[in-house]
Amino acid sequence: MKIALFVVFGLVALVAVGWGIGFLFYRARMQHYIFAHQALPLEMFGEPILMLAPMISATGYSEEGREHLLQFWSAAGRYCKERDLVPADELTYSMEVLGHPNSTAIFIQLPEPKVKPEAYFCLIVFDGPGLAVGKLRHLRYFTLEYHGLKNGVPKTLVSEWKDNGKGGLDYESYDNETPPDKAAFLARVGAIIQESGSQP
Numbered sequence: 001m002k003i004a005l006f007v008v009f010g011l012v013a014l015v016a017v018g019w020g021i022g023f024l025f026y027r028a029r030m031q032h033y034i035f036a037h038q039a040l041p042l043e044m045f046g047e048p049i050l051m052l053a054p055m056i057s058a059t060g061y062s063e064e065g066r067e068h069l070l071q072f073w074s075a076a077g078r079y080c081k082e083r084d085l086v087p088a089d090e091l092t093y094s095m096e097v098l099g100h101p102n103s104t105a106i107f108i109q110l111p112e113p114k115v116k117p118e119a120y121f122c123l124i125v126f127d128g129p130g131l132a133v134g135k136l137r138h139l140r141y142f143t144l145e146y147h148g149l150k151n152g153v154p155k156t157l158v159s160e161w162k163d164n165g166k167g168g169l170d171y172e173s174y175d176n177e178t179p180p181d182k183a184a185f186l187a188r189v190g191a192i193i194q195e196s197g198s199q200p
């Protein structure tokens with residue numbers, strides 16, 4: 001219920017922010033942008049257990065978990081113009097482990113990005129044991145952004161959204177050398193986490 005209330009009452013502000021940022025970034029499609037860069041990280045930091053629990057599965061995927069993500073996708077497009085809506089057919093997820101259960105991850109595959117800075121992937125990293133007892137010690141959110149083509153090859157940017165402690169988000173970017181490939185993205189985020197020492 002809290003998730004639904006947050007999505008409904010928070011999206012007006014998100015759309016306003018998203019329109020402004022999206023305009024600066026060559027008119028990213030707002031549903032795509034808001035979902036990956038605003039709605040998911042804000043809800044994750046605000047209500048991490050409620051955000052993550054529906055996607056936890058012994059098989060690494062469940063239809064219930066995908067339906068959970070589709071609620072956010074639908075809500076992200078609720079106030080968007082038709083040209084900013086994107087079909088969710090390609091939206092899916094899987095659970096991954098970045099070398100240790102304290103860096104368990106939810107990998108989210110988005111519909112193909114078309115415009116900067118829409119994302120190919122999102123990755124929510126958390127400590128599995130902490131989630132199991134309701135006390136997360138490790139929580140990070142990464143995206144792999146599309147930044148156009150150079151000589152026919154996609155340009156990308158690994159970025160991270162962080163909780164600023166005031167109900168909002170701070171942004172950090174890392175590099176533009178990671179290809180739009182799941183294994184490469186997971187490896188890069190794993191290296192960032194290892195280098196930062198944030199894993200408990």
